[in-house]
Each structure stands twice: as C-alpha cells, then as structure tokens.
Amino acid sequence: xxxxxxxxxxVRDLTVRYGDVLALDAATLVLGHGRVCGLVGMNGSGKxxxxxxxxxxxxxxxxxxxxxxxxxxxxxxxxxVGYVPQSEDVDWAFPLSVRDVVMTGRYGYQGPTRRARPAxxxxxxHALDRVELTDLADRQIGALSGGQRKRAFVxxxxxxxxxxxxxxxxxxxxxxxxxxxxSTLLRELAADGAAILVSTHDLHALPALADExxxxxxxxxxxxxxxxxxxxxxxxxxxxxxxxx
Amino acid sequence: xxPLDVIAEPLSFEFMRAALAVTLTAGIVCGVLSCWLVLVGWxxxxxxxxxxxxxxxxLAYVVxxxxxxxxxxxxxxxxxxxxxxxxxxxxxxxxxxxxxxxxLFALGLVLISVTPSQTDLNHILFGNLLGVSRTDLVQxxxxxxxxxxxxxxxxxxxxxxxxxxxxxxxxxxxxRRLGALLLGxxxxxxxxxxxxxxxxxxxxxxxxxxxxxxxxxxxxxxxLWISPLVAAACGTVGVFASYWxxxxxxGTVxxxxxxAFALAYLFSPRHxxxxxxxAGARRRRPARSPASAPSTT
Numbered sequence: 001x002x003x004x005x006x007x008x009x010x011v012r013d014l015t016v017r018y019g020d021v022l023a024l025d026a027a028t029l030v031l032g033h034g035r036v037c038g039l040v041g042m043n044g045s046g047k048x049x050x051x052x053x054x055x056x057x058x059x060x061x062x063x064x065x066x067x068x069x070x071x072x073x074x075x076x077x078x079x080x081v082g083y084v085p086q087s088e089d090v091d092w093a094f095p096l097s098v099r100d101v102v103m104t105g106r107y108g109y110q111g112p113t114r115r116a117r118p119a120x121x122x123x124x125x126h127a128l129d130r131v132e133l134t135d136l137a138d139r140q141i142g143a144l145s146g147g148q149r150k151r152a153f154v155x156x157x158x159x160x161x162x163x164x165x166x167x168x169x170x171x172x173x174x175x176x177x178x179x180x181x182x183s184t185l186l187r188e189l190a191a192d193g194a195a196i197l198v199s200t201h202d203l204h205a206l207p208a209l210a211d212e213x214x215x216x217x218x219x220x221x222x223x224x225x226x227x228x229x230x231x232x233x234x235x236x237x238x239x240x241x242x243x244x245x
Numbered sequence: 246x247x248p249l250d251v252i253a254e255p256l257s258f259e260f261m262r263a264a265l266a267v268t269l270t271a272g273i274v275c276g277v278l279s280c281w282l283v284l285v286g287w288x289x290x291x292x293x294x295x296x297x298x299x300x301x302x303x304l305a306y307v308v309x310x311x312x313x314x315x316x317x318x319x320x321x322x323x324x325x326x327x328x329x330x331x332x333x334x335x336x337x338x339x340x341x342x343x344x345x346x347x348x349l350f351a352l353g354l355v356l357i358s359v360t361p362s363q364t365d366l367n368h369i370l371f372g373n374l375l376g377v378s379r380t381d382l383v384q385x386x387x388x389x390x391x392x393x394x395x396x397x398x399x400x401x402x403x404x405x406x407x408x409x410x411x412x413x414x415x416x417x418x419x420x421r422r423l424g425a426l427l428l429g430x431x432x433x434x435x436x437x438x439x440x441x442x443x444x445x446x447x448x449x450x451x452x453x454x455x456x457x458x459x460x461x462x463x464x465x466x467x468x469l470w471i472s473p474l475v476a477a478a479c480g481t482v483g484v485f486a487s488y489w490x491x492x493x494x495x496g497t498v499x500x501x502x503x504x505a506f507a508l509a510y511l512f513s514p515r516h517x518x519x520x521x522x523x524a525g526a527r528r529r530r531p532a533r534s535p536a537s538a539p540s541t542t
Contacts, residue, residue, distance in 0.1 A: 107416055113399070
C-alpha cells in the first residue's frame, strides 16, 4: 500500500437533516485501507444515515464524502462499495436462492442483461466457499439460519470484490460459529487492503474484530481504539447516561 | 357433440380466434410483469394505472387516435402525478395513489358522458374480446411483443430492484431509473390487456397470476414461467367457457384466474393452507413413536 493512497472513506463535517430531524451533525470520519472500524451508537444515533451518506444515497446539508479520494459515484461504478444490509431490511421470503443473491454482486461487471459469464460463476463459487455456504447455495435465502443469511450477503460483497465494505449490524441474531466466520473473513479482507465499517451492538466482539471504533451520537463523540471507546465512561456518553463534564 | 367440438366450434369463428389471440397475449405479458409487481408490492399501483388510462382512451376515441397512445399517455401521467404528490407533500403513497387514480377515472367517466357515442363505455370498462378488429389485434400483438421483450431483457435488473435497491445503488445502477422502467412497462402492459378484460379487471391479470406463482415456487426463474402459463391457461379456459355459457368473456377469464389462485392458496405443496396446517399440526404434536424404525445400512 502506498502511503500517499487516499483514505478509503473520507467523511468531513457531514450534516444531514430529515426535515426537522438532525440525523448527523458535523460528523467527520476518516478510514484507511486495511482497517476495520466499529461503529457504536444507539438506535437513531445516525449509523444508518452515515452508511447511506457514504453510499451517496442521501444528500448532505453540509460537508463532503469522498471514497478513494473521489465522489462516491465513481467508487460505486468501480464496484468498490459493498453493502451488507440489516436483517430487517431484507425480504427473506423473496424467491431467490443463495447463489442468485451472491450473483447480484457481479452485476456491475456484466453487460446490460446481466448474463453470467464463467468468470462470474467462478467468483460466486469462490465467495460461497469462503463463507462456507457452498452446500446451501441452492437454498432459498429465507431457508437459512440468521448467521448463514449474513454470510450470504458477505459473500455477495466478496463476489463483487468490494474494497469498501459497509456492514449494518452483521452480528445481530447470529450464532457463534457464523460470528467467528464473519469476523475472520473481515480480518482477512482488511489484510488484503479493504476498508471495513461495521455497525454493531455486539460490544464484546469489538476489540477482536476492529482496529478502531467510533462512538456516534449524531456527532462523532469519540474515534479511537476499541478498548478506549468501550470504557464505561465513554459508552455512557453515547448511550444517554450523560456524565456532565 | 364430440369433446373436440367444445374447442373446434368456437374456433371456427374468426372473432373467437381473435379473442383467444388477444387473451393469450394479454395473459402472457401481464403474467410475466405480474411477478415483479407482486414482489415489489405494487399491486395498488397496477390498479391505479389501469383505472387512470380511462380518460386517455376516451380522448383517443374522440380524436380518432390509436387507443393505445391515449392510454399510454394517461398511464404515464398517473404515475408521474402519484410520484409528484408523494414526493412533494406529506401525503403517503397509498393516499396519493387513491386520490390520483380515482380523479383520473372520474375524468374518464365525465368525458364519456359528454361524447356523442356512449355505446363503447361497457367495452372500455369491461373489455371487448368479441369485437376485436384486425387493427386492434395487430396493436395488441405489437405492444405485447415490445413490453415482453424489454421486460425479459432487463429481468435481472428488475429483480434486483425488487429485492435490494440499496445494493443496486451501491454497484452503480439507478434504482430510480429501474423503478421508472417498471412503471413504464406497467402502463404499456395495461394497454395490452385493456382490450381483453377492460379497465376494471386489468388489475386481476396484473396481480393474480404472479400471486398464484409466488405460492407455488421459491424460485424467481420458475415464477417467470408459471405466472404467464397460469394467465394463458385461465384466459383460454375463460374464453371457451364464456362461449358455451354465454357469459361476459372478461369476467369469466378473471373468475378462472381467481379459481386458480384459490387452488394454489389451498393446495400449494409448500405454501398452501393445507400443507402449512398439516406441517403446523405435526410440529405441535410430540412424536409419540418414530414413523419408521431407523434402518441400519
């Protein structure tokens, strides 16, 4: 990695309002390649909005987002941005197989009709293998356990070759084995140079998984090591147990 | 009368052959599009667009323009208005749909009442399968082919739009454009099906086949076959049944669709009411004895 390489995620002074609601308030977050960052905050703290802003899905009222040193649209077209949605945001009864879902990670490389080429199939097979879902590839996605479902979406990001990976609560409702598989995989991806932003309620897993952590409450309250962020007095800041200075 | 005559006799009339051709085309095109409408949750939108084309059809009739052109324009107008009301006011989408389509439908009714010839009202509202002219037939076939071609070429993108628009956005596609494409196809398809079942019942062709197929399979690729097959089969049954029973053709077609849905709802092997009830009862009842002795191999 060249030291002059632009940061993977460069969010500066970002303010997003939904009508009267202030979702993000001058949030700044810079994340380099090869790093895993845990995003910690309550429901409604702006985590989802931050993800949306990074993907370029909300128009900020103020501030800028750069991905790999360029506007998000360029990174999206370069297939750099991978997203693993929250479970609640997925229609699990949708009639698609695990393989179908992972294949959608390849669409950006395909022609207008998204016809799969041998290289696409190979990438999908490889991704399924890495998340240990090869045997379940032809199952309907809803017929998987919570952890397997998450791994399926991580596999989609793998097949896509995403270098900026955003995961919204990947450990919610996930068994220990899947959690370990996902964590190991994310560490491997980071070692290969990916930048990974993970929002999580699973604070225990954070030190093993993440290189750094961000405490979010509309503003970035703290951006430091996971251990520092997880100190009780710091968590109290984000989870509403205000300690007056 | 031999059993063959049940089919052969109606087909000896040209108007019945044309009726069957229109029904099959409408069934197949609607059946295919239906898969996405059901999965995206746009049934109400289908209902809205199909009603909102009425003033377009009447105006086209008045000025002597092709039926389809007026319907398409008003279908797109309805979609645009719904989107505008939803996005620029605090009114939610279902209310926006309700206001826009009933207003446009009412405009259609008023226009009909001031146009000299009122004989066609029933045809527009309930379809006119037995009066399909050669031009109508050509128009339906051509528009049907266009709609089907586009939808099949873009089927994977449309499915991704239905399943995960956020991912579509993340990989550089435009969910907004895909949504617009689906709406455009919806307007086009409504026009195709108008002749067959009319404004009021088009929505049945747009929803029931996809909903039936969704009950029968967990694979989207299979849904794409089952849904148009169900629609075409019910269309055929409806056309012949209406001939022999001397009933409303569009009405009979839609009744056949409803019957097919009811069968799938009750007896689908995995998602039918009977199967899920039996499975539920099995789960609740503790296994008193193993169903069969474990076999040693």
